[in-house]
Amino acid sequence: MGNPKHDGSSHMFPCEHCQVRGHTMCAALHGDHLAALEKMRVGNRTVPAGTDLFRQGEINKEVFTLLEGWVMLYTLLEDGRRQINEFCLPGAAFGFEVERDSPAPYTAQAVTDVRLCVLPGPSLVEFLKQEPVMLLELARTCGRSRILDFQHLMNLGRRTARERVASLLLELFVRVRMRSPDVHGDTINLPLTQEHIGDALGLTNIHVNRVLRGLREDEIVTLKSHRLEILDPDKLAEEAGFDSEVYVPYLTHQ
Amino acid sequence: MGNPKHDGSSHMFPCEHCQVRGHTMCAALHGDHLAALEKMRVGNRTVPAGTDLFRQGEINKEVFTLLEGWVMLYTLLEDGRRQINEFCLPGAAFGFEVERDSPAPYTAQAVTDVRLCVLPGPSLVEFLKQEPVMLLELARTCGRSRILDFQHLMNLGRRTARERVASLLLELFVRVRMRSPDVHGDTINLPLTQEHIGDALGLTNIHVNRVLRGLREDEIVTLKSHRLEILDPDKLAEEAGFDSEVYVPYLTHQ
DNA sequence: CGCGATTTTGATCAATGTCAAAGGTGGTGG
DNA sequence: CCACCACCTTTGACATTGATCAAAATCGCG
Numbered sequence: 001m002g003n004p005k006h007d008g009s010s011h012m013f014p015c016e017h018c019q020v021r022g023h024t025m026c027a028a029l030h031g032d033h034l035a036a037l038e039k040m041r042v043g044n045r046t047v048p049a050g051t052d053l054f055r056q057g058e059i060n061k062e063v064f065t066l067l068e069g070w071v072m073l074y075t076l077l078e079d080g081r082r083q084i085n086e087f088c089l090p091g092a093a094f095g096f097e098v099e100r101d102s103p104a105p106y107t108a109q110a111v112t113d114v115r116l117c118v119l120p121g122p123s124l125v126e127f128l129k130q131e132p133v134m135l136l137e138l139a140r141t142c143g144r145s146r147i148l149d150f151q152h153l154m155n156l157g158r159r160t161a162r163e164r165v166a167s168l169l170l171e172l173f174v175r176v177r178m179r180s181p182d183v184h185g186d187t188i189n190l191p192l193t194q195e196h197i198g199d200a201l202g203l204t205n206i207h208v209n210r211v212l213r214g215l216r217e218d219e220i221v222t223l224k225s226h227r228l229e230i231l232d233p234d235k236l237a238e239e240a241g242f243d244s245e246v247y248v249p250y251l252t253h254q
Numbered sequence: 255m256g257n258p259k260h261d262g263s264s265h266m267f268p269c270e271h272c273q274v275r276g277h278t279m280c281a282a283l284h285g286d287h288l289a290a291l292e293k294m295r296v297g298n299r300t301v302p303a304g305t306d307l308f309r310q311g312e313i314n315k316e317v318f319t320l321l322e323g324w325v326m327l328y329t330l331l332e333d334g335r336r337q338i339n340e341f342c343l344p345g346a347a348f349g350f351e352v353e354r355d356s357p358a359p360y361t362a363q364a365v366t367d368v369r370l371c372v373l374p375g376p377s378l379v380e381f382l383k384q385e386p387v388m389l390l391e392l393a394r395t396c397g398r399s400r401i402l403d404f405q406h407l408m409n410l411g412r413r414t415a416r417e418r419v420a421s422l423l424l425e426l427f428v429r430v431r432m433r434s435p436d437v438h439g440d441t442i443n444l445p446l447t448q449e450h451i452g453d454a455l456g457l458t459n460i461h462v463n464r465v466l467r468g469l470r471e472d473e474i475v476t477l478k479s480h481r482l483e484i485l486d487p488d489k490l491a492e493e494a495g496f497d498s499e500v501y502v503p504y505l506t507h508q
Numbered sequence: 509c510g511c512g513a514t515t516t517t518g519a520t521c522a523a524t525g526t527c528a529a530a531g532g533t534g535g536t537g538g
Numbered sequence: 539c540c541a542c543c544a545c546c547t548t549t550g551a552c553a554t555t556g557a558t559c560a561a562a563a564t565c566g567c568g
Contacts, residue, residue, distance in 0.1 A: 083412045128390065140352050142396040146396065147360075152407060160523080203524075206526085209549085241332065246311065250352075250356075459515085463517090
C-alpha cells in the first residue's frame, strides 16, 4: 500500500480526452464551460488497492470521479461489523458533502488500484449553481443510485442467500458490460473477495462460498480467481428475481 | 378507501402559507420565483389511507410533496414479498422520474390519510433548470436520503432483529420530533402496524412482536395502539447502535 | 354486537452463522 | 527460482436466529 501519486499539472489530462466523461455529469459541459471545470480540478490521483479515499467520521471536502478501477463505500459498526453500501465503477462520482461540515457517514476505499479525478467540493458546488444542466444530471444520478439502493434493500431484507448472490453477480455483470459496449462474451473481471460479497449482502464469507458452490454445481455461474463467468444467463436472472425491464435502465450511468 | 379529493383552485393554498415549505426544496424560493412555482402546481390532494399514489411498473409523471400524514415507498417481488424502502413524513418529496419514461421501480402508498401538494414532473424539471438553488437543494436532499438508505442497509445486512427494531423506532422518533421542534415529551404517534415494521426491517410481523415484547419487558420502549413511548432513550440508542453524532444531521430535512 | 384486521403466544423447523481446520494462491524476498 | 507467508477459499460439525405454522386473544370500527 504505497502513497498516492499525485499529478500536479492537471492540464496534462484534458477533460476533452477523459475516457469516462460520457458517463458522468461532466457530459453536460462543452467549450468554455468544460474549460472552467478543468481549471478547478485538483488533478488526477492514482492510489493502490486498499487505500482509503476518506473515512467514516472524518470531514471530507473532495469530490472524486472514478476513472479506472473499483472503489467501495462502506459503513462500520463499533464492533467491526461492516456493510458495503455500494461498489463504484469507472464513471461513478462520490464524496459530495451533502450536509455542510458534517463527518462522512461512510468510508470510501479502493478495492483495486485506482485512478481518480479530484475536484474541490466547495468550488464544485459554486460551479454547479452556474451550470444547472450539470447539476440536474447530478441530481438524476443520485436518484438512480437510490433506485439501486432500493434494489439492495430488497436483497438484504427479503431475498434468500442464493437470490442475493445471484442478484449481485448479475447486477455487477450488467454494470461492467454497460461501461464497455463494444466488449462481449460471458466473462468479466470481478476484483472482489468472497468477504466483499458477503459484506455487501449481509452474509458471512463462508456462506457465500457455499452458495457459490451451489451455483457452480447447477451450472449457472462460476467465480474463480477474480473471473466471473455467466454460464446460464436466463437461469441466473430467474434465481435473482431480477426484473430487467425495470432495473436495467438504472444501471447505465451511475 | 374513497376517491382522492382534488382541489382544483390551487390559489386557495398559497405556497406562502405552506406549513412544510421550510423543510422542502421550495424553501429556496421567494417572491416572483415562488409565484411561478405556484402557478405550475396541479393543486393539493387529499387521499385516504391505503391509496396508491403511483405503482411499481407504471409510468408516473407527478411529483408529490407530503403536507400531512405518512406515505411509504415499497418494492414487491413477484411472489408478494415486500420491502418497504422508506417512510415519508411531512415535507418529504417523492415521485421524480429519474429515468425519462421509465416505469416507477417502487410503489408509493398512503399509510394514513394524507394531504399532498402535486406538481407536474416535466414542468418541474424545466423550472428547476431556471432555479439552481432549488435544484441544489433537491440534489442535497437526495444525498441525505441516500445516507439514510445506507443506515437501513446496515440495519438489514448486519444488525440483529432487536437492533433493527431499536434503530428504526429511534430513527422515526427523532424524525417526527424534528418536524415539530416546539413539541416535547417521550411519546409520538406511530401509525404503523407490526407488519409495516417487519417489511421495513426484513423480519416477519411475528418476530417483530416478540422483539417489541422484549423491549417492553426491559423497559426501553412501549408501542401500544399506535403510540410509541420511549422509556429509556440512552438504552434505546445503545441497543440501536445508533451513532447520533453522525446520523442525526441527515434526519433533519428529507 | 360482530367482523376483519392486528397482536400475541406456543411449538417446531430451516436457513444461516460460528468455530475449527485444511487446502490454495499469489506475491515477495532471499 | 524457490520457499515462505499472508490472505483467501473450501469443507465439516454444530449452534442459533428468526421463519413457519397454528390458533387464541384483542382491537377498532361500523
